[in-house]
Amino acid sequence: MRVARRGVAIVACSVLLLALLVGYGTLTPDPAAGRFPSNGAVGAETVESGDRVVVAGTVRRDTPEGTVVALDGGSRVVVRGLDAAPGADVWLYGTDHDEAIRAERAIVRAQWEITYLYAVSVLGGLLTLGRVARTWRVDTDRWQVVPRDRGEGDGG
């Protein structure tokens, strides 16, 4: 009975999680709520001139019209008022004008900083995985995860 109730609870939570993943996917940009159109909307050109946007990508080159930025996701935009060398990673807030985005606040980072972020994050993930393997184990008789702690039987 208890086992069946636990199974029902796990299925219910999984369904709820899927509902949240879908529900969050239905959120659309709302500048009044601090959610601005991003790479997808700018790439699909569904933003209007004057709209505020937040986009992320990599600087390609400087042109007389502005800085060409390859957005994560494929499209390219021209950004004015951006001071960044080719190859730099940019994440910026600005206003969309038909031919270019005017940057208002930009976070410019060298590629090695992004590499550092991911490398050190992988290290954090591995550290946690290693500790999980050392302090917990799977009890296949009860289909539970139980601690390996001394004196911590799994009789729950």
Add this chain to the structure above:
Amino acid sequence: MADLLTHVLTAYVLATLLSLRDDRITPAMVTAAMVGGVVPDLNRIGLLVPSSTVEAALGVPFAWDALLTVGGVAVVIALGTLLVPRRLRPTTAGMLSLGALSHFTLDYLLLFPSGYTHPYLWPVTAAGLPGPNLYLSSARWPAVVAVAAAAAIYTAAARRRTPD
């Protein structure tokens, strides 16, 4: 997100400090707090399987970023808690929540170009929060501070375990 090393070490430090006062916080429970510190960053599954790929496969809107919200994290913590023996569930839920809360706290302090944070409180509110914009996820000093604090706590806890 601050870097994940900073998140898991922060959870380690907080849980180990609690373990000095509370016998229920065993080494396994310290691990649970570290796992809680990873949960909000599970949205990074999107780097391997993009939300758009899932969307195309399911035919409905879909976003992994739901995992970087209190709603998504609460359900993942409930699932994790159901995996452990019944008598350990309150402590496990508490430790997973401790790690996740410290994660959200550190992420709330991050620098966002618009000045508004990711909508962490969804589904309570879908609004980005005006944040303090203190530091970047790629900053080096948070991990340096976290490693130093974790090393100090590890040494102190080890000394306590070894009777004089």
